[in-house]
Amino acid sequence: MMSTMRLSAAANTIARRLKPFGSSSKLPMTMASRSLSTAPKESLNDMQVVIDRYNPADTAANRLPNDALDRNALYETEETREMGGITASVHSNWTKQEIAEIYDLPFHELMYRASTVHRMYWDPSEVQQCTLLSIKTGGCTEDCSYCSQSTRHKTFVKPTPTMKVQEVLEAAARAKEAGSTRFCMGAAWRELGNKKNAFRHILEMVEGVNGMGLEVCCTLGMLTAEQAKQLKQAGLSAYNHNLDTSPEHYPNVITTRSYEDRLQTIANVRDAGIQVCCGGILGLGEEDNDRVGLLHVLATLPEHPESVPINALVSVEGTPLGEDDDIGKVDAFDMARMIATARVVMPRTLVRLSAGRMSFSEAEQFLMFQAGANSIFNGDKLLTTANPEFDADQAMFERFGFKGKPAHKGPLMAPSESSGQVHITHVTANEQQYA
Numbered sequence: 001m002m003s004t005m006r007l008s009a010a011a012n013t014i015a016r017r018l019k020p021f022g023s024s025s026k027l028p029m030t031m032a033s034r035s036l037s038t039a040p041k042e043s044l045n046d047m048q049v050v051i052d053r054y055n056p057a058d059t060a061a062n063r064l065p066n067d068a069l070d071r072n073a074l075y076e077t078e079e080t081r082e083m084g085g086i087t088a089s090v091h092s093n094w095t096k097q098e099i100a101e102i103y104d105l106p107f108h109e110l111m112y113r114a115s116t117v118h119r120m121y122w123d124p125s126e127v128q129q130c131t132l133l134s135i136k137t138g139g140c141t142e143d144c145s146y147c148s149q150s151t152r153h154k155t156f157v158k159p160t161p162t163m164k165v166q167e168v169l170e171a172a173a174r175a176k177e178a179g180s181t182r183f184c185m186g187a188a189w190r191e192l193g194n195k196k197n198a199f200r201h202i203l204e205m206v207e208g209v210n211g212m213g214l215e216v217c218c219t220l221g222m223l224t225a226e227q228a229k230q231l232k233q234a235g236l237s238a239y240n241h242n243l244d245t246s247p248e249h250y251p252n253v254i255t256t257r258s259y260e261d262r263l264q265t266i267a268n269v270r271d272a273g274i275q276v277c278c279g280g281i282l283g284l285g286e287e288d289n290d291r292v293g294l295l296h297v298l299a300t301l302p303e304h305p306e307s308v309p310i311n312a313l314v315s316v317e318g319t320p321l322g323e324d325d326d327i328g329k330v331d332a333f334d335m336a337r338m339i340a341t342a343r344v345v346m347p348r349t350l351v352r353l354s355a356g357r358m359s360f361s362e363a364e365q366f367l368m369f370q371a372g373a374n375s376i377f378n379g380d381k382l383l384t385t386a387n388p389e390f391d392a393d394q395a396m397f398e399r400f401g402f403k404g405k406p407a408h409k410g411p412l413m414a415p416s417e418s419s420g421q422v423h424i425t426h427v428t429a430n431e432q433q434y435a
Contacts, residue, residue, distance in 0.1 A: 062413050063412055063413065064410040066409055066410040067410075077426040078425075079425045079427040081121070081347075082422070082423045083421055083423065084116045088120055088121075088347050090346075090347050094299045096292060099292050099295050099296050099341065099345055103288065103341045104288075107336075110340045111336070111340060111370060113340070114339070114341070114343040114371050115370050115372065117343055117372065118347075118374070119415075120414060121347045123414055126402070126405050127373075127397070127404065127405065128350055129375075130183070130184055130352070130377050130378070131182070132186060133168065133171050133175075133183070133184070133185055134187075135202075136162040136186075136198075137188055140188040142254065143256045144244075144254050145252075145253050145319060146284060147316075147319060162198055164201075165201055168185065169209065172214060175214075178378075179393065179394055179404060181404060181405060181407035182214065182216075182237065183215070183217070184216075184217035184240065185202070185205060185216075185220075186218070186219040187220045187221070192220055192224075202218065206234040210235030210236075215238070215407045215408060217239065218239055219277075222261055222262075228271070228272035229272045232273050237274070238274060238276070238306065238307065239274050239277065241262060241265050242278055242280055242309065242311075243262055243278060243280055243298070244280050244284065245281065245286050246297070249284070249287075253284050275307070277309065277352075278305040279311065280310070281311040281313055282310070282334055282335065283356075292341075295345060299345040305349055306350060307375060308346060308350070308352065309375075310335060310353065311354040311355040312330040312334075312357075314359075332364035332368065335368055336368050336370075339371040339372055343372025343373075344372075350374055351372055351373050352375035352376065352377065353373040353377075354377050357377070365396070376393070
């Protein structure tokens with residue numbers, strides 16, 4: 001129990017940190033008073049689990065700002081957090097060796113470290129739910145060796161035209177009703193390029209989905225800086241552009257688009273003020289060193305991605321990676337190790353359990369949530385491969401005691417932070433790290 005003197009000092013510290021918020025100071029100050037409360041918390045067993053819909057109990061008192069820049073500003077003087085013998089910090093100067101040492105920890109030690117870090121920065125009961133819709137399937141000219149939509153591979157996927165705007169909006173409405181709060185739209189092409197008519201329709205889709213109160217994400221291949229700005233103006237919340245694997249292994253998987261091309265698109269998205277969603281795929285024939293290499297690239301970007309999807313390869317007959325029995329063997333421990341390492345090196349990033357989830361049991365998925373995953377894709381399909389259905393995910397959430405993160409609302413403050421269990425140290429202005 002904190003002493004009266006310590007409570008007062010903590011209140012002053014929080015007040016100083018929240019002062020720059022100006023007109024929005026009412027929200028952080030409410031958070032500050034809540035963080036010092038010693039009243040007993042309502043038991044999870046006594047709370048109604050709400051999937052998809054805003055929970056009336058989720059007031060501004062326990063939510064951080066929705067804008068990532070505002071959240072980072074809230075913690076701009078923070079250097080480290082410590083709890084349960086584990087110290088963590090948000091910074092972008094990781095060495096590859098440091099990440100490798102975390103990745104190679106004995107599994108039980110890695111899980112403890114990641115789970116503790118997760119609880120220092122997040123409310124572990126809140127999980128973001130996203131739905132991915134393929135608005136343009138097949139016919140892609142790229143040679144990604146895992147992809148069923150490439151024209152270079154003979155698979156079950158048949159090219160289809162871009163969906164009509166109204167069809168997409170109807171699908172978004174169904175996703176919202178079923179539980180999702182972020183709606184992602186994917187198109188199978190190398191880049192937007194000069195697809196002016198298609199781009200105009202996509203902007204209409206973004207505006208329409210955003211108007212429903214859903215967050216909107218797109219994955220449309222390479223983007224120019226101007227295209228990114230127009231998507232931002234239309235209401236795009238996030239843009240997905242995966243790096244897939246390490247820079248060293250990447251040429252073994254894809255030859256039609258360079259690693260630098262992908263990094264440039266990420267930079268264009270970031271400069272436009274859109275959240276970055278960027279991760280990779282396990283099972284591409286990579287070594288552990290490649291998995292570490294991918295995380296090293298992500299963790300040393302000037303700003304960490306707001307979300308990092310971790311995918312397990314869903315091998316498809318007819319693709320190069322679908323014809324090698326020695327490739328694509330990813331188990332729950334591989335996924336949990338990757339998720340846990342991502343959680344430790346990028347503490348404030350949403351880590352998304354993505355493609356391949358259907359191949360894991362609920363117990364195995366729980367292992368991955370314990371490793372630090374706090375976002376999933378749900379719905380019956382991920383582009384062209386199966387995914388658990390909405391009802392099954394809702395039942396799983398109820399079983400685990402999870403609740404969905406509302407759209408356009410910031411994450412819940414970590415209970416360990418609001419209760420004072422986390423020890424936070426600060427730096428002076430000229431010593432600040434990226435946060």
